[in-house]
Amino acid sequence: MADYYSLLGIGRDAGAEEIKKAYRRLALQHHPDRNQGSKEAEARFKEITEAYEVLRDPDKRAVYDRYGEQGLKGQPGAGFGGGFDFSDAIEVFMRDFGGFGGFGDLFGQRSRGGRVRKGQTLKVRLQIGLKEVLTGATRTIRVKVLDTCETCDGSGAEPGTSPTPCGQCGGSGEERVVHNSIMGQMVSVQPCRRCHGEGRIVESPCPRCNGDGRLRVDKEVQVEIPPGVTSENYITLRGKGHAGPGGGRPGDLVVLLEVEEDERFIRDGANLLYELPVTFSQAALGAELEVPTVEGTAKVTVPPGIQSGVLLRLRGQGLPELHGDRRGDLLVRILVYTPQKLSPELRELLTRLREVEEPAPERMEDGKKGFWSRVKEAFIPG
Ligand SMILES: [Zn+2]
Ligand SMILES: [Zn+2]
Numbered sequence: 346m347a348d349y350y351s352l353l354g355i356g357r358d359a360g361a362e363e364i365k366k367a368y369r370r371l372a373l374q375h376h377p378d379r380n381q382g383s384k385e386a387e388a389r390f391k392e393i394t395e396a397y398e399v400l401r402d403p404d405k406r407a408v409y410d411r412y413g414e415q416g417l418k419g420q421p422g423a424g425f426g427g428g429f430d431f432s433d434a435i436e437v438f439m440r441d442f443g444g445f446g447g448f449g450d451l452f453g454q455r456s457r458g459g460r461v462r463k464g465q466t467l468k469v470r471l472q473i474g475l476k477e478v479l480t481g482a483t484r485t486i487r488v489k490v491l492d493t494c495e496t497c498d499g500s501g502a503e504p505g506t507s508p509t510p511c512g513q514c515g516g517s518g519e520e521r522v523v524h525n526s527i528m529g530q531m532v533s534v535q536p537c538r539r540c541h542g543e544g545r546i547v548e549s550p551c552p553r554c555n556g557d558g559r560l561r562v563d564k565e566v567q568v569e570i571p572p573g574v575t576s577e578n579y580i581t582l583r584g585k586g587h588a589g590p591g592g593g594r595p596g597d598l599v600v601l602l603e604v605e606e607d608e609r610f611i612r613d614g615a616n617l618l619y620e621l622p623v624t625f626s627q628a629a630l631g632a633e634l635e636v637p638t639v640e641g642t643a644k645v646t647v648p649p650g651i652q653s654g655v656l657l658r659l660r661g662q663g664l665p666e667l668h669g670d671r672r673g674d675l676l677v678r679i680l681v682y683t684p685q686k687l688s689p690e691l692r693e694l695l696t697r698l699r700e701v702e703e704p705a706p707e708r709m710e711d712g713k714k715g716f717w718s719r720v721k722e723a724f725i726p727g
Contacts, residue, residue, distance in 0.1 A: 349396035349409060353400065357410070365401065365441070368394070368396075368397035368401075369442060372394065372397075372438055375389045375393065376438070387431055390438075391429070391430070391431050391434045394429075394433075394434035395434065399417065416668050436463065462543070462589050462590055462591070463589045463593050463594045463595075464559075464587035464588045464590070464593060465586060465596045466587075466598070467585075467597075467598050468598075469486060469488055469598065469601065470601045471570075471600050471601070472603045473574070473602060473604055473605065474607070475605070475612075476639055476640065478573065478664055479639045480572060481569075481570055481572035483567055483570070484567070484568050484570060485565050485566070485567055485568075486565070486568055487564070487565055488563070488564050488565075488566055488585075488598065489561060489562070489563055489564075490561070490562060490585075490587055490588075491560070491588050492559060492560055492561075492562045493559060493560075493588045494551060494557070494559055494560045496554065497553070498592070499588065499592035500547070500558055501547045501556040501558035502548075502550065502551060502556070503549040503550060503551050503552065504551070506549045508545035508546060508548075508591070509545060510544065510545055511539055511544055511546050512539075513537055514537035516544045516545065517544055518540060518542040519534050519535065519536065519537060519542070520537045520538065521533070521534055543590070545591070557590060558590055558592055559587070559590065566582065568580060568600050570602070572664075572665040573615065573664060573666050573667035573668070573669070574604065574667055575602075575604060575612075575667070576604045578667070579599055579600060579602060580599070580600040582597060584596075584597065585597065586598045607639075612664070614664075615663050615671070615672065615673025616664075616673040617639070617662075617664065617673065618675075619637065619675060619677050620680055621634065621636055621678065621679055622681075623647060623651075623681055624682055625681060625684075628647070628650075628651050628653070628679070629650065630649055631649035631650075631651070632647045633645075633646055634647055636659070636675070638659075639664065643662050645657055645659060645677050652679070652709060654678065654679065655678075655679050656677065656678050657679065658676055659674060659675040659676075659677060662674060
């Protein structure tokens with residue numbers, strides 16, 4: 346698919362209003378109702394609506410700007426895990442423009458028989474550990490969700506009866522309201538007050554769901570977590586949210602990810618920082634030491650004469666990048682430990698050392714660089 350910005354004929358810096366305007370103009374031009382249901386128009390309408398739906402949402406737009414369309418495919422931060430089809434496109438258009446006076450006629454045929462409302466989005470939090478960030482994971486979560494009532498099959502009507510078309514709006518679910526103003530008469534379209542836009546009235550409600558067509562149930566849902574996620578990411582499972590009232594399409598389930606703190610590491614994107622205390626002799630003579638990694642341990646060679654605060658980089662021992670194939674690094678910060686309780690033997694050795702050691706230099710070799718500027722340098726992938 347072409348670039349979302351060029352599909353809408355706008356620049357990459359377009360603001361929210363400009364995006365909306367550009368989309369509305371194109372959507373009216375390519376709407377299938379204006380093109381005798383042409384397949385080509387339908388495809389184009391779907392394309393521009395998908396572009397609009399991404400660019401109007403600052404989060405999705407940021408993902409798109411960074412990773413392109415690929416970044417939105419079944420990944421956190423996207424809404425299109427289950428694909429974006431033509432009926433979604435119609436729904437988006439109706440949602441943002443369907444209620445404006447003047448378009449009622451154009452789209453009247455789609456709302457005939459009542460506008461069945463989509464169910465609500467359900468949001469849940471999911472805690473995951475760094476190991477799951479490393480490998481990705483499939484988790485089963487329990488959610489309390491409004492599900493279609495099986496007794497009435499979602500209609501809300503007692504079995505053996507069925508909802509009747511609303512007399513007030515003739516089943517369209519819409520009411521035209523005429524306002525008088527200094528500009529003259531204005532007509533607007535609103536959801537019908539009697540049937541609340543559903544176009545139908547349930548006269549004998551289903552006893553099990555009291556006419557709502559839905560019941561609260563506990564459900565298990567599987568969530569695929571891709572490697573490299575952060576607590577900023579969320580996963581949208583289309584159609585796994587609450588069922589719509591009166592048999593409407595279900596809403597989405599949004600899983601907000603929370604990556605648990607691992608007190609051993611400081612995380613910066615795909616890189617991890619670990620602080621390794623070493624003794625004075627290890628720092629002076631060098632040593633082969635072990636450090637923890639997310640999945641186990643790794644060996645680190647401390648070169649002789651290392652200074653406190655120096656960072657050693659273990660390439661590829663960090664976390665994977667989201668949507669990328671590169672793995673970050675584990676940065677090991679050396680901290681020289683000064684003994685606090687001296688045994689008589691150690692005291693003797695250190696006293697002897699004082700007699701033979703050279704005085705410390707006035708400045709450390711790279712003393713002009715502070716610790717944080719060195720961290721910054723190390724975090725820049727090289
Ligand atoms: Zn029912
Ligand atoms: Zn009505």
